[in-house]
Amino acid sequence: MGVLASAALLLPLLSAAPPAGADAPEAGSLQGQFARAAARHGVPESVLLAVSYLQSRWDGHGGAPSVTGGYGPMHLTDAVTALTRSAPHHSDGEEDPRGDSSRPARTEAPAPVPSADRLPERLRTLERASALSGIPAGELRTRTGANIEGGAALLAAAQREAGLPASTDPADWYGAVARYSGADDTATATAYANDVFDVIRTGETRTTDSGQVVALRADPSVAPATGQVAALGLRAPVAGPVECPRTVACEWIPAPYEEFGDGDYGNHDKADRPASQSIDYIVVHDTEATWDVTLGLVQNPEYVSWQYSLRSSDGHVAQHLPLKDVGWHAGNWFVNAKSVGLEHEGFLTAPDSWYTEAMYRASARLVRYLAARYDIPLDRQHVLGHDNVPGTVTSTIRGMHTDPGPYWDWAHYFRLLGRPIVPSSGPHAGVVTIRPDYDTHRPVHTGCETAGTACAPHGSGAVRLHTAPSGDAPLVKDVGLRPGREDSTTGVNDTGARASTGQSFAVAERRGDWTAVWYLGQKAWFHNPRKRPTAVNGRGLVLTPREGLAEVPVYGRAYPEASAYPAGVPVQAVSPLPYKLLAGQRYVVGDRTPGEYLFAPTFDTTGHTVVRGQEEYYEIQFGHRVAFVKAADVRVSRI
Template sequence: MMMKKLLLAGVLIVGAQQAALVGTAQATAAPLPAAFDKAASTYEVPRDLLVALGYAETHLDDHGGQPSAMNGFGVMHLVSNPSSHTLEEAAKITSLTAAKLKTDDASNVLGGAAVLRAKADKLGLTATERKDPAKWYEAVAAYGGAANETTARVYADAVYEVLAAGVNTAGVKSTAKVVEPDRGKYNSDPRTLAATTDYPGALWAAASSSNYAVSNRPTDEKIDRIIIHVTQGSYAGTISWFQNSAAKVSAHYVVRSSDGQITQMVREKNRAFHAGVSSYNHRSIGIEHEGFINDASWFTDQMYRSSAALTKNIADRYGIPKDRSHIIGHVEVPGSDHTDPGSHWNWTKYMSYVTGGTGGGGGTNPYTAEKVCGDGYKVIDSQALGTAGTVYLLYNSTTANNCVATLKKTSLGKASATSAFLQVAGKTKVTDSGSFTYYAGPIRAAAEDKCVTWGGSVGSSTYTSPPEHCG
């Protein structure tokens, strides 16, 4: 948690298993199901898409009217800060006061629907198009107020992932509905490969240069602490906030709740502004975790394992003891006025993963993607599946063939659910799925001058690419 009053909001989301969408957030006093029905009808917004947006932002929890790190309010996260004004926009459209929009659930949902419809109108969606959830992608991306198009896509993708999984929390239900969204200007793949990060498997999204200090650690300053934070907002929103020069806060890493995806935002050698105490910024690495401290539903096992693997890796590289004197919560920083990660954070489980090695999956896979696909194939793309494994896309320049392989990192040598797939534009999707000990695949196909869609899964962690690598 970066600021005492300001908290974070939703954006760089992403690719993930949302089986945990059967949430546990408590229903608030207002009848949320009726609120979503009324708001969707009033502003002609697809009801389940509106629910999915609210869930991606807050798990449909109003957090007692308290603001997020981005100064957003209510289940629909209506924001009022120097760069985003959806709260004021909602007040203008609905003629409701900002105070009511902040504290009354039904009003907040109505305001969220009004803002989303306004984004659709600005894009020129017709009455017919408004009935199709696939056509709302750019409007959803705009609702998040992201700092850039990459983060906006992460935000929108997260909403459509919730839509595909369905919601059953706080008395609100939506039917799982897989939609292939029309991404419009967001159609290109925003991911950055892990080669640019300090931690293999992490994505990279640079924080604003105003939100960290360039340094030369550990040469000039020893790194001897790892600090655990909770974002008080969504994964994508946190990333967006750290990219906003007005924030004056950041962290080195952000971890997603649903699947443990990790985004690095500040290089470890530099000082992120995360601890609130200058001396601890100098000596520590900060890891933010998507969620709110008063809602345990955000703290999934995938998040714990992924974060623990990251912490173990950092500790090993810098010689940091793996104990609770050196791996601490923000609340434990001397002089801090923060309370994260809060009472719902399971330190016993987390530290067992850090010290026991299970966070990283235990052992090393004896195979590589090149070994699985064969001679002549080189990796051209990859996507970490949390800490469970990695799916790879390879290309053979001699044969003009692509190949996909998914390599496990957990349950190595034991048969467990693993898959890989490859679909060349205009051709049938080919999938290798089953219980495998080390990998799924290889799937090879000629794809010269053709777009490909590829991906795979290990357990509940999955990835599906957009059409890409076209020619």
């Protein structure tokens, strides 16, 4: 992949430290701040609390902005202040997102540079909140109480502008809540308001990042006046063949399918899934770019493609490809051909540039819909991060992407998916599933801004793996990432000694507060104290080399044997990765799948062929990334 030139992009603020003066509310005061702001502006307290929950889950994030420049519990947006430079997801010049070694690597195009004076209104709500409340913008960004006041003032103004009274009944505030979303289309504003009122109906209680408990009592009888959205004057979403659940706001913004000549075309492949090939994986990405830039890139025929983009500010979804077609997004052609790619507006190396609850919820609804449609299990061997997709061959391992990274909250995501990560066995189980407490688990990561420099402290769903049961022991090695066998590092993009929430591994040994698992062909230890565990115990299928084999090769793709290829289709090498699965080691099993290769070398789809062999493979959780082994090489058991 070529290096992306002129990648000057917008937001977020990437500073490792929150702004000076960002306050932490006194114990017990945050609930009171919501109550006082609601009373002062005539907004029902439940509405104010529910809006804040959907934006930030009541967290202040130390005064740092979200990925769309939103500040504080009310997510007041000031994108101009958060203006910075970064590079979009597929711009590092190393990974070929198409991932088919039989075709030329994908060449990318320069990203557009957005202008700060053309930012949409949804990214400039802090300015208006300041005018309405009389509170200086700096205080709205850094003082929690001021931020809540500003959000209440915006809600009250939306109610007045709709010609509605400041009713004490939450049901009368549906239109104001929809307006608060900042969405410019009816579907997104409606989906946002529905989520807010779902929070009101079900209630929530949570300990925030400032250590305070905030509670919203459930009001299951509330029946909002949903017809108020029609009076807001918002546009209809772009019509098209969208494939989304009704519970998300989804519009059609197609990726181009265009021929350039000399056998080159972009930016995806036509296919006929699932008739041609099953869809087995959902790949979670972050964009490393803002929403407008992301849409500009996916509509560029010389760039790459994915099925869906999700906006952080309000959870809006854009679909770019029919699900039957194959996007170029995962860097592994076997995975691309059998997956759906979801790009989330966000930044891996900006830990405090947080995602909104609105986007997490919209994403979870979309994934549940896809999983039900294609019978995809809701687990971490099928719902992958881009950082879990394996390199295709040894030479591509180092270039594979690392998003969404250690700051994506997989535990919360799986709760929203309806599959919370819970123990299924006792303390002597043969399998563990990683699950530290996201908010309080804060391992040091480095390199968010400068190599070797610590990132801002932040919650994380990742644990580190050591060569011995001690925090002073070296981290385990990844011979694929570092052929010279150097130790792994604490770098935020270094996946060589990292296990993430939801990933399951076979237990190799337990010793006090430490647990060892089989990982990349070696015994790897992580801190797992009984009083504050970082994993839950479970059961599962595991595999090990069959009797008589000292080791078996590990692969990054499950391609057919040579004899399966028909005339005219070039045989793809079944190339092992530089790892070994050794006798006595066990790894948790995912799918069993036949070897498959989608031959799609031309713009004209009449020559496309799916090659399917007799050789079968098992997907395994081998390291931070999944891998494949031949079924004939292993035996499977349940522990």
